[in-house]
Amino acid sequence: MNQKELIARLNWFYSLEINQVDLYKAQSNAVEDDIYLAKTLSRVAVIEQQHVDNMAEAIKMLGVEPIKLGDVISPLVGKTAGMITGLAGPKLMLKANITLEEKAMRDYKDLIIRIGNIEHLFNVLWDNLIDEDLHTAWFANKLKELESHS
DSSP states (O other), rough: OOOHHHHHHHHHHHHHHHHHHHHHHHHHTTTTTSSSHHHHHHHHHHHHHHHHHHHHHHHHHSSSSSHHHHEEEEEEEHHHHHHHHHHHOOOHHHHHHHHHHHHHHHHHHHHHHHHOHHHHHHHHHHHHHHHHHHHOOOOOOOOHHHEEEE
């Protein structure tokens, strides 16, 4: 993978992670009647912000700045999607979140395989992948709990 393609992929993750921060914040506000779900979504947003920071640093280490379009578009998309999925109810919201996290995991795995062992980047990508996997597992467990009470 050449550097231009690598930067483009890292910017994809940078934008995705910004989107997820605002998505989970908006969802947290939309489900205030379930304090555990609201607090978890808020915590997941904090972790996703760490991913934004990780991606920004990884991009800067390659000698460029993160794409500015991600700073503008991704928050709008995330907030809007968070409000819509939050209004759809917790089950549909969790299903949407699982789908988004699974897509992120596939993309992280693909990039990890393609870049090989660029030490700092390899570790950052793995850390973010593991967090996304943990979020997916929590969302799936909460969804199962909600479905068993219906």
